[in-house]
Amino acid sequence: ETGVTQTPRHLVMGMTNKKSLKCEQHLGHNAMYWYKQSAKKPLELMFVYNFKEQTENNSVPSRFSPECPNSSHLFLHLHTLQPEDSALYLCASSQDSRLSAGAYEQYFGPGTRLTVT
Amino acid sequence: KNEVEQSPQNLTAQEGEFITINCSYSVGISALHWLQQHPGGGIVSLFMLSSGKKKHGRLIATINIQEKHSSLHITASHPRDSAVYICAVRETSGSRLTFGEGTQLTVNP
Numbered sequence: 001e002t003g004v005t006q007t008p009r010h011l012v013m014g015m016t017n018k019k020s021l022k023c024e025q026h027l028g029h030n031a032m033y034w035y036k037q038s039a040k041k042p043l044e045l046m047f048v049y050n051f052k053e054q055t056e057n058n059s060v061p062s063r064f065s066p067e068c069p070n071s072s073h074l075f076l077h078l079h080t081l082q083p084e085d086s087a088l089y090l091c092a093s094s095q096d097s098r099l100s101a102g103a104y105e106q107y108f109g110p111g112t113r114l115t116v117t
Numbered sequence: 118k119n120e121v122e123q124s125p126q127n128l129t130a131q132e133g134e135f136i137t138i139n140c141s142y143s144v145g146i147s148a149l150h151w152l153q154q155h156p157g158g159g160i161v162s163l164f165m166l167s168s169g170k171k172k173h174g175r176l177i178a179t180i181n182i183q184e185k186h187s188s189l190h191i192t193a194s195h196p197r198d199s200a201v202y203i204c205a206v207r208e209t210s211g212s213r214l215t216f217g218e219g220t221q222l223t224v225n226p
Contacts, residue, residue, distance in 0.1 A: 002161065037158075042119065043203070043216040056213060088158050105150070106214070108160035 003027040006091050006109035013081065014117055021076040021112045023091030031097035032074040033106065034066060037088040049074060050097040081116045088113050120144050123204050123217035130224050136191040138220045140204030143185065150214065151178050151189050152203040160203070163189070194224045 004025045013019050025032065034046040048056035049068040063085075065077040074091055090111045094104040122141045130136055140149070151163040164171050164178040166187075171178050175194075180187040191198055204217040 002159070040218075042121075042218050043205070043214075045213045048213065058213070090158070090160060092160075105162045105165045107162060108152075111158040111160075113158065 002107045002109065004091060004093055004107050004109035006089075006112050008112060009110060010113045010115075012115045012117060013078065015081060015083070017081075018077070018079040020078065021089055021091075021114075023074040023076075023109055025072055025074075025091075025093040025107070025109075027093060027107060029093040029095050029107070030071050031094045031104075032068060032071070033092040033094075033097075034074065034076055035090040035092065037090060037111070039087075043090070046076075048097050055097060078114075081114075083116050086114055086116045119218065120215050121204055121206055121217040123202075123220050125220060126218065127221045128223070130194050130222070132195060132224055132226050134194050134224075136194050136198075136222065136224075138189045138202050138204075138222070140187045140189070140217055141185060142187075142204075142206045142215075144206065144215070145209040146182075146185075146206040147209050148207045149180055149187050150205040150207070151187075152205060154201040154203060154219065156200075163202075191222075196224045196226050199223050 007022045031050045036044045045058045046060045047066045052068050067075040088111045091109040092106040094106045120143050124139045148167045150165050152160050154160045175192045177190040201219040203219045205214040
């Protein structure tokens with residue numbers, strides 16, 4: 001257990017559906033991250049939130065919409081996805097994401113395996 | 118070309134063997150991470166280092182900043198070490214991590 005939980009663990013959705021992924025961290029961290037891991041490709045950063053503010057959007061299509069209501073919770077709202085969006089979506093947290101704060105370890109959740117049909 | 122290159126891509130070893138996984142990067146970094154990903158997908162952070170060497174149990178990580186190279190060593194390997202090992206760097210120019218493609222390690226009994 002890393003202290004970061006994700007639900008659901010598996011999700012199958014049609015291209016017209018709307019669904020949300022949830023991430024919760026119990027570590028008292030201030031930064032939370034969404035990553036995408038497609039088959040045979042390196043992890044890709046999608047979004048970073050630090051103290052509830054979005055600090056990075058790595059050119060992610062608008063069909064992915066993040067929400068961070070507080071430092072412990074992070075959501076990824078999905079709508080009108082494409083089959084190529086099928087991937088493992090990983091959430092992570094760390095003490096702080098700012099470069100000026102120094103480098104902190106990131107703690108990862110178990111991921112949500114998303115299949116878009 | 119990825120900014121973070123790992124070698125080998127795949128590695129098969131017999132139980133008890135000494136294992137080395139390499140990571141080279143082409144950018145200035147403030148820290149380098151070694152991560153372990155098991156078949157279910159969950160990722161565990163093994164090490165974060167910016168200089169020298171760190172050891173945890175049978176795992177040892179080293180980094181040479183001048184040569185932009187890091188190695189992860191596993192002593193007395195065990196089948197439960199079978200996983201994908203991922204190198205990631207935090208660039209000095211930003212806060213994001215850039216990941217290597219990972220090394221699939223299989224340790225046979």
